[in-house]
Amino acid sequence: MEARRENRELTDIELTENALAVLRKRYLKKNDRGEPVERPVDMFRRVAANIAEAELKFKPGEEGRALYEEYRGRFLRMMLERRFMPNSPTLMNAGRELQQLSACFVLPVEDSIDGIYDTLKHQAIIHKSGGGTGFAFSRLRPKNDIVRSTMGVSSGPVSFMAIYDASTDKIKQGGTRRGANMGILRVDHPDIEEFITCKNDNDQITNFNISVAVTDAFMEAVERDGEFELVNPRNGEVTKRVGARELFKKIAYGAWLNGEPGVVFIDRINADNPTPQFPIESTNPCSEAHLPPYDSCNLGSINLALFYDEERGDVDWDELRQTVRTAVRFLDNVIEQNNYPLPQIEEMSKGNRRIGLGVMGFADLLIKMGIPYDSEEGLAFAERVMRFIDEEAWEASRGLAAERGVFGHYEGSRHEARGDRVRNATVTTIAPTGTISLIAGCSGGIEPLYAVAFMRRQADMEMPDVNPEFVRVARERGFYSEELMKKVAEQGSVRGLEEVPEDVQRVWVTSHDISPEWHVRMQAAFQKHTSMGISKTINLPNEATVEDVERAYRLAYSLGCKGIAVYRDGSREEQVLSTGKTAKQPEPQPRHVSLAEARNGRPRTLTGVTKKIRTGHGPLYVTMNDDEFGPRECFIVLGKPGGTASAFSDALGRMISLALKHGATPAEISHQLKGIQDGHPAGVGPNAVLSVPDGVAKAMAEHYLVEEDTAEAREELPIIGACPDCGSGLTRQEGCVVCHSCGYSKCG
Known part of the structure; x- marks a missing residue:
């Protein structure tokens, strides 16, 4: 009996369909045709055996072999029982040719061309192996500072971040996806204001998270509303004095605008650094691992x-x-x-x-x-x-x-x-x-919990996917119904649902039910007993103000946190351009019949509106013109003339214009284009632009279909783009970007 129980423990693991799909797609060993050649249990056996081999390095002979067998079994059981999981690179690579088991690394950026480009090469090597990278650009001399070797001037940290970002675009992590980076600049660097705003446009430096390394001196200056010195790292000279609160507000504004930059309290990190002989300047991409240069x-x-x-x-x-x-x-x-x-x-x-x-x-x-x-x-x-x-x-x-x-x-x-x-x-x-x-x-x-339930697409149908523990509680307490489960899935939360008892509502809270203060306090509670840092998202409602962000920062600092990342729901909204009398959106148009003959040629002058939409491929300009019959034509401009992107967008505009000429409605066109994704989303929340066609759909819907902005639509869970694996909405959680439909995670 005991033998059968032991055998079962070492061969079985309970996995959901989504977990199995993720393992098959990203973790299991595959043959040349991309087909898995190991089962999940084989993967865990591979990992347990490989990691237990280290026992043989410390104890040779029979004693080492006995320790190997003992810990191979313990490691395997711990994973099969799902009590412990190592980071993704260990699951993917242990016992395989790559054998790169670390998730992330920090690299130094020296103030020299050789140093900058040596690190660029090292970044590429790390990304190729499947790791993410963190950098502090604080040692670099500021923009327009003298370079004596050439008698020229420096282009500054942000320009070199852009080079690192471009390199990341070309190299996929472990051959499967683009790498992740963290860029950090000290708050007393002369280029700090340029750094703070370098990601205000969501199509810039897209492969970096950025954080400001905030010092105790800066926070003290903020509290007393004093001046703060910006210092050239090349020679230690003060280049400028700024109002601390004004600079603090700029940091908070960037986070309010689109979640960038985050903040790390660098003096507090170094005060707890167990190896002060190796000062810490940066963190990993999600900011929880505080590492000196070359650590992992x-x-x-x-x-x-x-x-x-x-x-x-x-x-x-x-x-x-x-x-x-x-x-x-x-x-x-x-x-x-x-x-x-x-x-x-x-x-x-x-x-x-x-x-x-x-x-x-x-x-x-x-x-x-x-x-x-x-x-x-x-x-x-x-x-x-x-x-x-x-x-x-x-x-x-x-x-x-x-x-x-x-x-x-x-x-x-x-x-x-x-x-x-x-x-x-x-x-x-x-x-x-x-x-x-x-x-x-x-x-x-x-x-x-991000949500108690989701509406998940299965076999071309939207089905409620409800937390099984909630289903169990609902059945035990007698308030279960299929209608309620669907309602919970559509809303995500149980707060405010009359059918759910008050005590259940109180315990089954989701991230958007919780105020920013409680998010920060929970992070601080864990930080008290954590060696390094914590990756957590402080969720703010869309209506939150810049002052709310400032309060969250101050609270995090006062409670002993080592960093903070906030996200205001729906905060990366598209920018709209319009001119003259067309700035006011027209009333919704009725359904149009075929008008090709009636239109019979284009009038010399038409009126319309041009909207600028941020996409993952750069700014998109959508011009929509009307004639006496209604919507008539659409011009789409993206990229430089003569390029593939320009040709594609021009062709899309011509086809939309042809459809409009023959009576297609903006609603019909928007419906066909909406939701198309290409793996390069821009923005967050309901206004995330998933592709160029999706951006065109949003522009047309905003201009012509104002009646579609219903309360029901606004209740959807916020997304921040399309999942590159399944196309469902991505959300921000644990300081990272994840898909709750298929399990994709940008952080591994």
């Missing part, structure tokens, strides 16, 4: 939802302890097994041995325990759980140090100063869990 991320997450003890109504702390300690050993082994893309990265990664054990399924666990996310009880529970995980992780690291030795850069570290012999410089961080939370079947990271 080594991440994994524990599924908290599976540690609920229903009989006791509490966490099974003993099981959680065991999993934490096994996961720490797993991650330390990853450092040994990793095939690093650069020798400098291998030296720094093995010298610091940073690991980042995090969590997922936190919202699921709160719901099982009946604790509202946005409550004092929820904050206290968050602190309790993370304190336990952090303390147990350090205990595991001390045990590994006794067994294997302290980390290479222990001398000069804060750990040495305390006399604390540990194996790893850091042990915890909370990273985006994206697809690994989908594989584990739980909520992402420490975020609240």
